[in-house]
Each structure stands twice: as C-alpha cells, then as structure tokens.
Amino acid sequence: MQFGIFTVSDITQDPTTGRTPTEAERIQATLTIAKHAEEVGLDVFALGEHHNPPFWSSSPTTTLAYIAGQTSTLQLSTATTLITTNDPVKLAEDYAMLQHVSGGRADLMLGRGNTGPVYPWFGKDIRQGLPITLESYELLHRLWREDVVDWEGKFRTPLQGFTSTPRPLDGVPPFVWHGSIRSPEIAEQAAFYGDGFFANHIFWPASHTQRMVALYRQRYEHHGHGTAAQAIVGLGGQVFMRKNSQDAVRDFRPYFDNAPVYGHGPSLEEFTQQTPLTVGSPQEVIDRTLGFRDYVGDYQRQLWLLDHAGLPLKTVLEQLDLLGEEVVPVLREEFAKNRPAEVPDAPTHASLVRATYGDEAPRQATPNANRGDNLTLGSPYQDTQAPAQAPSNPRGSAFGPAATRKEVVR
Amino acid sequence: MSTKKIVVVSAGLSTPSSTRQLADRLAADSVEILRERGVEVELQVFELRDLAHDITNHLLMGFAPPKLEAALDAVASADGLIAVTPIFTTSYAGLFKSFIDVIDPQALTDLPVLIGATGGTPRHSLAIDYAIRPLFTYLHAIPVTTGVFAATSDWGGTGETGDGVRSLPDRVFRGASEFADLVERTDRSQLVNDPFALDRPMGHLVGGLAGE
Numbered sequence: 222m223q224f225g226i227f228t229v230s231d232i233t234q235d236p237t238t239g240r241t242p243t244e245a246e247r248i249q250a251t252l253t254i255a256k257h258a259e260e261v262g263l264d265v266f267a268l269g270e271h272h273n274p275p276f277w278s279s280s281p282t283t284t285l286a287y288i289a290g291q292t293s294t295l296q297l298s299t300a301t302t303l304i305t306t307n308d309p310v311k312l313a314e315d316y317a318m319l320q321h322v323s324g325g326r327a328d329l330m331l332g333r334g335n336t337g338p339v340y341p342w343f344g345k346d347i348r349q350g351l352p353i354t355l356e357s358y359e360l361l362h363r364l365w366r367e368d369v370v371d372w373e374g375k376f377r378t379p380l381q382g383f384t385s386t387p388r389p390l391d392g393v394p395p396f397v398w399h400g401s402i403r404s405p406e407i408a409e410q411a412a413f414y415g416d417g418f419f420a421n422h423i424f425w426p427a428s429h430t431q432r433m434v435a436l437y438r439q440r441y442e443h444h445g446h447g448t449a450a451q452a453i454v455g456l457g458g459q460v461f462m463r464k465n466s467q468d469a470v471r472d473f474r475p476y477f478d479n480a481p482v483y484g485h486g487p488s489l490e491e492f493t494q495q496t497p498l499t500v501g502s503p504q505e506v507i508d509r510t511l512g513f514r515d516y517v518g519d520y521q522r523q524l525w526l527l528d529h530a531g532l533p534l535k536t537v538l539e540q541l542d543l544l545g546e547e548v549v550p551v552l553r554e555e556f557a558k559n560r561p562a563e564v565p566d567a568p569t570h571a572s573l574v575r576a577t578y579g580d581e582a583p584r585q586a587t588p589n590a591n592r593g594d595n596l597t598l599g600s601p602y603q604d605t606q607a608p609a610q611a612p613s614n615p616r617g618s619a620f621g622p623a624a625t626r627k628e629v630v631r
Numbered sequence: 632m633s634t635k636k637i638v639v640v641s642a643g644l645s646t647p648s649s650t651r652q653l654a655d656r657l658a659a660d661s662v663e664i665l666r667e668r669g670v671e672v673e674l675q676v677f678e679l680r681d682l683a684h685d686i687t688n689h690l691l692m693g694f695a696p697p698k699l700e701a702a703l704d705a706v707a708s709a710d711g712l713i714a715v716t717p718i719f720t721t722s723y724a725g726l727f728k729s730f731i732d733v734i735d736p737q738a739l740t741d742l743p744v745l746i747g748a749t750g751g752t753p754r755h756s757l758a759i760d761y762a763i764r765p766l767f768t769y770l771h772a773i774p775v776t777t778g779v780f781a782a783t784s785d786w787g788g789t790g791e792t793g794d795g796v797r798s799l800p801d802r803v804f805r806g807a808s809e810f811a812d813l814v815e816r817t818d819r820s821q822l823v824n825d826p827f828a829l830d831r832p833m834g835h836l837v838g839g840l841a842g843e
Binding site: 424425426429482483485486487491495 | 687688691692693694696697
C-alpha cells in the first residue's frame with residue numbers, strides 16, 4: 222500500500238498572523254514539502270492543477286520534473302490533471318516526458334476541474350465536461366499505446382498520422398487514476414479501462430465514497446479486469462495532528478474556521494464528524510484511517526491533504542514528521558494484516574513492465590530517420606510497439622471508440 | 632387501504648408562526664379528504680427554521696448534514712408536498728429559496744405540490760403565482776391551480792373578505808381537494824431514482840450509444 226500527500230497549491234493568508242505568502246515562497250515551500258515527504262518515508266507526492274489565483278500550480282509536469290530530480294524514490298502524481306481543458310495530445314507528451322526524466326516514477330490522476338471560467342479560457346464548454354472527458358481520455362489512451370494515430374472527434378482538431386513523442390518509458394504508459402467526488406460516470410470510466418479510481422473523500426461524507434467505490438469495483442469486475450477486490454482504489458484524507466488531541470484542535474481551529482473551502486460554514490466538530498477530516502493525536506489518525514477499509518475494502522493508495530488553508534511551512538513539515546514517524550509505519554503494518562493475497566499493490570512502473578513483458582526485455586523505442594511521413598511506410602520506429610493489453614470489452618460500450626466515433630478504423 | 636406520503640415544509644421564522652398554522656390547515660384538510668377516499672396518509676412536517684444552519688452549510692459545502700439529508704430524502708420520495716412560506720419583500724422567504732436550491736434538480740419531477748403563503752396584507756397574494764409557482768414548474772413538479780394565501784386579516788373576522796373572495800377555510804379546502812386528487816393518483820413514492828444506484832445504465836452518457 223502507498224501513502225503520500227496531495228496539495229491543491231492554494232496561496233492562502235495565515236489567519237493567525239494575517240500574512241499571505243508570495244507565489245515564490247509557496248512554490249519553494251511546496252518543493253521543500255515534497256522532498257521532506259520522501260525523507261520521512263512517504264511514497265507519493267501529488268500536485269493539483271489550477272489556472273487562476275490564488276493557486277500557483279498551472280504547470281504540474283514542470284514542478285514534478287524538478288522534484289523528480291531532487292528525490293530518488295518518491296512517486297510523482299497529480300491531483301488532478303484536467304482532462305477537460307488540457308489538450309490530450311499535450312498531456313500524452315508531457316506525462317511521457319515526466320516518466321522518462323523521473324525514471325518511471327510518474328503517474329497521474331485525471332479530473333474535470335470545477336472552476337467554471339477555466340473552460341472558456343481554454344476554448345471549451347463546461348456543459349460538455351463529461352463528453353469531453355470521455356473523448357479526450359480515449360485519445361490519450363490511444364496515443365500512449367499506438368505509435369501512429371489517426372483520430373477524429375468533436376472536441377479537438379483531427380489527427381492524421383500523429384506520433385506522440387517520446388514513446389512511454391519502456392513502452393508502458395503511465396498508470397492513470399480517475400478522480401471523482403460523486404460522478405458515477407467517472408467510476409464507470411475507470412472500471413472500463415481497468416484504471417485506478419481515486420475518491421476525493423475529503424470535504425464530503427464517507428457515504429459518497431463508499432458508494433462510488435462499490436460501483437467502481439463492481440464495474441471493474443464486469444469489464445473483465447479482475448475481481449472486484451482487485452480493483453485499484455485510492456482515497457484522499459485530511460488530517461491535522463499534535464501529540465495530544467486538545468492541542469491539535471486548538472491549533473487547527475483558526476485555519477479551519479477561515480479555510481477557503483469550508484470556512485465560515487460548519488463547525489470543526491460537525492465537519493470532523495460528517496467527513497473524514499481528523500484533527501487529533503497520531504493515534505486518532507491511525508484509528509480513523511484504518512476505519513476507511515471498513516467501507517471501501519482493502520485499497521492501494523492513501524493520500525492526505527496537509528498544506529492548505531494558510532498553514533505555515535514549519536507546521537506542515539511537523540505534520541509530515543508525525544506521519545512518517547508515528548502514523549504510516551503503524552498503518553503499513555495494520556493494513557497488511559488480513560489483506561487477502563489476491564489484492565494487488567498499487568501499480569508502479571516496475572510492476573507494469575513486468576505485467577506487460579514478463580521476463581522479456583521491455584521495448585526501447587528507436588526512431589527511423591525522419592521521412593516526414595509515417596503513414597505509408599509502416600512504423601516511424603525501427604522496433605515494434607508494446608504489446609497491447611487485451612481490451613476486455615471492445616464494443617457496445619459507453620466508452621472507447623464505439624462510443625466516440627462512428628466507425629472504428631484501425 | 633393504500634398509503635401515501637405527504638411532506639409538509641414550512642418556512643415560517645417565528646415560533647409559533649402563522650405560516651406553520653396555514654401549513655397545518657392545508658395538511659389537515661388534505662389528510663381528511665384522502666382518508667374519506669380510503670387513502671391512508673403518512674405525514675412528515677419539516678420546519679425550515681430547524682434546518683437553517685444545515686441549509687447554509689449545504690450551500691457552502693455541497694453536501695447535506697444528516698438532519699437535512701433526511702428532509703431532502705423525504706421530499707424526494709414523497710407523493711405530495713405542501714410548501715408554505717412567508718412572503719418577504721415581494722417574494723418567498725430567503726430560507727425557503729435556499730432550501731429549494733439544495734434540492735437535487737431532478738428530485739421533484741412529477742411531484743404534486745400545494746403552495747401556501749402568508750403575509751401581512753392580501754396585496755401580496757399574487758406572489759404565489761409570479762414567484763413560487765415558477766420555481767416548481769421549472770423543477771417539473773405539479774403545483775395545483777389553487778395556491779392559498781393567508782393574510783393577517785384572514786385569521787379573524789367573519790370570513791367575509793369584502794372583495795368577493797372566499798374565506799380562508801374555503802380556499803384551504805379547495806386547494807387541498809385539488810392536491811388530494813393528484814396525490815391519490817400518483818405512485819411516486821414507489822419510484823424513486825437513486826443517483827448512486829449501481830445498476831444505473833451508462834449508455835445515456837454519450838448520446839444514447841452503447842447500451843449494455
């Protein structure tokens with residue numbers, strides 16, 4: 222099981238001092254936080270994407286590539302990458318690049334984004350958010366799996382003989398998680414492709430998460446990727462800890478009361494009761510987190526939100542220390558107990574290479590000399606592309622080519 | 632004997648409130664008319680005042696705290712809704728609109744609704760038809776033709792309104808009869824759509840393609 226943190230990259234006034242950090246300070250602080258996550262023994266750092274102040278993370282792969290250069294084991298992910306307003310072609314290129322420079326430590330989580338004006342700013346219509354998500358991901362999925370793609374859809378210009386470069390590291394696409402709060406369609410999309418499903422889980426009652434994960438697991442099995450218990454599930458979570466509970470509540474309350482998302486709404490007590498937010502001692506965080514398994518089953522990835530609402534860097538680093546020293550070691554041990562053998566770990570590049578090639582050497586894409594034409598004379602590569610993982614349900618589905626194109630031309 | 636579920640929502644802010652009093656009269660007549668026809672009624676009453684904080688939290692957070700969720704579920708799965716609000720500044724009370732705003736837009740489809748409103752003067756009685764009725768038609772609910780407005784003066788006197796309008800008890804009875812007609816016929820409470828249902832077909836997602 223993987224443990225890590227995710228950040229939305231908000232730049233928020235510290236309500237206890239009245240001071241708002243500069244963009245430069247917050248960006249540097251986030252790099253420090255990411256590196257410290259690896260130092261304390263966490264597995265994953267995931268970064269959000271926004272295109273409006275007061276957020277800074279407009280270009281996640283740039284940031285993650287730098288963090289990759291500063292770390293050695295940390296898995297780099299996103300929370301979330303906007304599949305609606307980003308061009309899927311550029312996503313295919315950017316995340317394949319990130320795979321290469323990080324040595325296979327990159328995956329990504331797709332989401333639709335909830336800031337209305339971002340759609341028109343990027344030339345999209347928010348009312349088409351779901352159809353765009355389906356079409357764009359189908360294209361992204363193909364661009365990583367087919368060396369040469371002919372494609373036509375509704376939401377971007379057609380492609381003729383396009384090759385997304387570089388080809389994915391070792392011919393294995395980055396693992397994709399589909400993030401959602403309560404759109405059953407996204408759980409279905411994740412299940413259709415056999416991808417991971419990440420339930421946001423914070424800011425919302427656990428009952429939403431429970432039902433979304435149940436749907437995803439059921440549909441994962443339906444689409445033939447494995448049993449429901451083998452589906453790949455990730456959860457968000459939000460914690461604030463001090464050695465003892467009362468100090469945690471006292472120190473976190475001003476940040477809670479003024480936080481951008483839930484501030485000036487429910488009380489801290491109501492919110493901790495109604496959502497997975499846990500403010501207390503490390504032991505309370507351990508107990509609450511272990512309880513997640515009761516309603517989603519054995520899962521693969523747990524990410525926490527630690528650094529929002531104006532919490533200063535020093536406090537966030539203390540939170541990481543507590544997670545690394547007191548919480549995660551216990552969770553690793555406890556989650557491993559009674560975990561059925563059939564439940565897989567979170568996919569990594571190494572496990573995906575093994576699943577694709579077995580004992581064979583993985584593909585190393587080597588281009589031919591550029592003829593300016595990769596349509597008529599076979600592949601633009603000297604070697605052959607990665608073996609396709611068998612599609613489980615190639616037709617008659619709400620997703621895939623059958624859903625987004627009139628004819629399947631391959 | 633069949634059983635129908637009627638939910639009463641009252642947006643009066645004072646305790647006791649004449650809005651609640653009107654709501655109770657509309658409910659009492661509706662229940663009696665249905666009983667006479669052999670229809671048993673399961674009645675649930677919600678005072679929005681008790682849910683005011685939860686409604687605000689829902690507006691801010693996007694999810695319903697447990698007490699509000701129970702009210703929203705009751706409304707969504709009802710056979711009939713009696714909705715009563717005071718008229719403030721020419722329209723429904725803000726609390727009433729906030730409650731309507733946190734209802735799932737599909738949740739009121741085909742729901743028979745009896746509208747009631749209260750105010751200090753009968754001069755505001757048309758607010759039912761220009762402000763409240765459009766809310767329910769937009770949501771594809773079925774508000775009955777008669778909406779009942781109770782001005783302060785309606786609560787006393789002989790019932791003679793001086794302008795040829797029938798007395799409050801008559802209007803309450805008329806609205807309740809129209810409402811009972813629709814409630815008697817619907818089987819809405821048996822047909823509730825669960826947005827998280829695991830067997831929800833996904834084919835509708837992409838223009839009707841892709842049935843499974």
